[in-house]
Amino acid sequence: MVQEKGYSVSSSDSSRQKSKKPRQARDAEATQAQILDAAEEEFARYGLAGTKIDEIAARTGVVKAMIYYYFKSKEGLYQAVMQRIGSELDIVSEQLVSDSLSIQEAIEASIRSGITYGAMYPHRGMLWFYEAIQNQGQYGQSSGWQKSFWGITTILERGMAEGVVRSLDPFLTAINILGVCTFYFNAHENLKYLDPARQLLSAEAIEQQIQAAIDLIWAGIKA
Amino acid sequence: MVQEKGYSVSSSDSSRQKSKKPRQARDAEATQAQILDAAEEEFARYGLAGTKIDEIAARTGVVKAMIYYYFKSKEGLYQAVMQRIGSELDIVSEQLVSDSLSIQEAIEASIRSGITYGAMYPHRGMLWFYEAIQNQGQYGQSSGWQKSFWGITTILERGMAEGVVRSLDPFLTAINILGVCTFYFNAHENLKYLDPARQLLSAEAIEQQIQAAIDLIWAGIKA
DNA sequence: ATTTTAACTGAAAGTTTGGTCAGTAGTTGA
DNA sequence: TCAACTACTGACCAAACTTTCAGTTAAAAT
Numbered sequence: 001m002v003q004e005k006g007y008s009v010s011s012s013d014s015s016r017q018k019s020k021k022p023r024q025a026r027d028a029e030a031t032q033a034q035i036l037d038a039a040e041e042e043f044a045r046y047g048l049a050g051t052k053i054d055e056i057a058a059r060t061g062v063v064k065a066m067i068y069y070y071f072k073s074k075e076g077l078y079q080a081v082m083q084r085i086g087s088e089l090d091i092v093s094e095q096l097v098s099d100s101l102s103i104q105e106a107i108e109a110s111i112r113s114g115i116t117y118g119a120m121y122p123h124r125g126m127l128w129f130y131e132a133i134q135n136q137g138q139y140g141q142s143s144g145w146q147k148s149f150w151g152i153t154t155i156l157e158r159g160m161a162e163g164v165v166r167s168l169d170p171f172l173t174a175i176n177i178l179g180v181c182t183f184y185f186n187a188h189e190n191l192k193y194l195d196p197a198r199q200l201l202s203a204e205a206i207e208q209q210i211q212a213a214i215d216l217i218w219a220g221i222k223a
Numbered sequence: 224m225v226q227e228k229g230y231s232v233s234s235s236d237s238s239r240q241k242s243k244k245p246r247q248a249r250d251a252e253a254t255q256a257q258i259l260d261a262a263e264e265e266f267a268r269y270g271l272a273g274t275k276i277d278e279i280a281a282r283t284g285v286v287k288a289m290i291y292y293y294f295k296s297k298e299g300l301y302q303a304v305m306q307r308i309g310s311e312l313d314i315v316s317e318q319l320v321s322d323s324l325s326i327q328e329a330i331e332a333s334i335r336s337g338i339t340y341g342a343m344y345p346h347r348g349m350l351w352f353y354e355a356i357q358n359q360g361q362y363g364q365s366s367g368w369q370k371s372f373w374g375i376t377t378i379l380e381r382g383m384a385e386g387v388v389r390s391l392d393p394f395l396t397a398i399n400i401l402g403v404c405t406f407y408f409n410a411h412e413n414l415k416y417l418d419p420a421r422q423l424l425s426a427e428a429i430e431q432q433i434q435a436a437i438d439l440i441w442a443g444i445k446a
Numbered sequence: 447a448t449t450t451t452a453a454c455t456g457a458a459a460g461t462t463t464g465g466t467c468a469g470t471a472g473t474t475g476a
Numbered sequence: 477t478c479a480a481c482t483a484c485t486g487a488c489c490a491a492a493c494t495t496t497c498a499g500t501t502a503a504a505a506t
Contacts, residue, residue: 025502026502026503045356064455064495065454068494069453074494126356129352133412169435175410175414176435179403180399182410183406187355190368191398209398212392212396216444219442219443250483277462287464288467288484288486291464
């Protein structure tokens with residue numbers, strides 16, 4: 001449903017932790033992946049213009065010049081980040097719109113898949129916003145989101161045809177479903193002020209949110 | 224429901240349009256409001272770090288030094304912007320949680336109010352995200368949102384007690400309702416790529432979205 | 447061993463941008 | 477009409493940030 005490709009797993013792991021490790025011996029691929037990981041998080045926090053190369057370098061433990069060595073410019077690095085996301089993105093699988101699942105199952109699987117992806121990369125939703133707002137989508141309006149959107153509208157239309165989904169606007173409803181799937185993570189930094197005790201990104205909290213979302217949406221659209 | 228205070232209306236109007244007007248004669252209040260308007264939009268697009276003072280000055284038609292004259296620093300300007308938003312914010316009125324409305328009416332009014340506010344200031348949702356993600360909410364985690372959130376949980380709890388709302392998690396459901404109300408505007412720049420013909424911010428589109436949201440949410444939570 | 451290649455570094459150059467300042471010009475009040 | 481005040485301006489400075497580069501070290505190739 002959601003899977004990584006390219007860039008070894010180990011590199012991804014090692015760089016996610018902030019502590020400045022002694023850094024591995026010369027390993028081009030690992031270094032690039034580390035830079036990309038740190039860059040992705042920084043870009044997701046501050047956007048293209050707001051991100052500082054020094055900050056990425058500091059987080060990576062690599063010297064600044066390394067970034068230019070591999071990615072030639074800040075923009076080049078940003079492009080590489082967006083490209084990697086695009087290539088990893090395979091959220092709502094093609095199967096969901098096929099006939100193997102019932103409408104209800106397909107909707108539920110879509111929601112579960114969307115929220116699971118959000119839990120895996122809680123910061124990417126913001127990157128997606130940034131890209132459209134700050135850069136007019138010039139660096140890739142990742143087609144993955146589009147696909148999952150149209151997948152949902154298709155399921156909704158089929159549901160209405162079958163009579164299991166009430167009469168509704170598939171376009172707006174798909175937007176609102178996506179909204180439920182993504183808001184939790186986009187607003188996570190805000191929401192934590194509401195109840196600091198609640199661990200919003202814990203596995204149990206995510207599972208509860210998946211159930212709450214499924215219950216809300218399915219009750220909201222069923223005939 | 225939603226109302227402005229301070230800063231004259233005319234100033235707000237004149238600066239919203241991008242074309243460089245000849246600028247009015249010396250009018251301290253109007254100039255400040257113009258700067259604040261332009262700053263709010265820029266900050267909402269690029270965040271605190273990503274925004275350039277020169278850009279704000281260019282949009283305002285005022286010279287850069289003017290901004291420092293009135294707001295003393297970029298941070299000061301940002302604070303002023305956040306403060307103005309906080310003072311204008313009066314979204315979900317206190318009445319909604321009172322007994323004058325039925326549960327269903329209160330929920331519908333909350334949704335309508337939230338979306339109407341979003342339509343008025345489509346960019347402010349991003350400012351809200353930025354504030355938490357980039358600045359750890361140090362410049363005001365505008366209490367307005369918090370109030371409307373807890374207002375919704377209260378309504379939901381009352382609804383469950385009355386038996387008109389099904390058994391659900393009020394905390395998560397309130398989050399998801401807020402998600403539906405805000406995603407449409409936050410993602411507006413992304414969504415426009417889906418169907419360029421659709422005018423997402425037109426009055427009719429907004430009204431349709433209000434209806435779609437109300438229908439989805441109420442069907443989703445009613446007993 | 448020795449040459450070659452590629453990963454890596456520190457420092458400095460070049461550019462952008464936040465912030466200042468001395469001075470100008472309307473406006474108000476005496 | 478003159479003085480005092482305040483809005484406003486253009487040029488300039490300093491700090492921050494991006495980008496470059498000459499040089500160093502580890503690994504691979506011969």
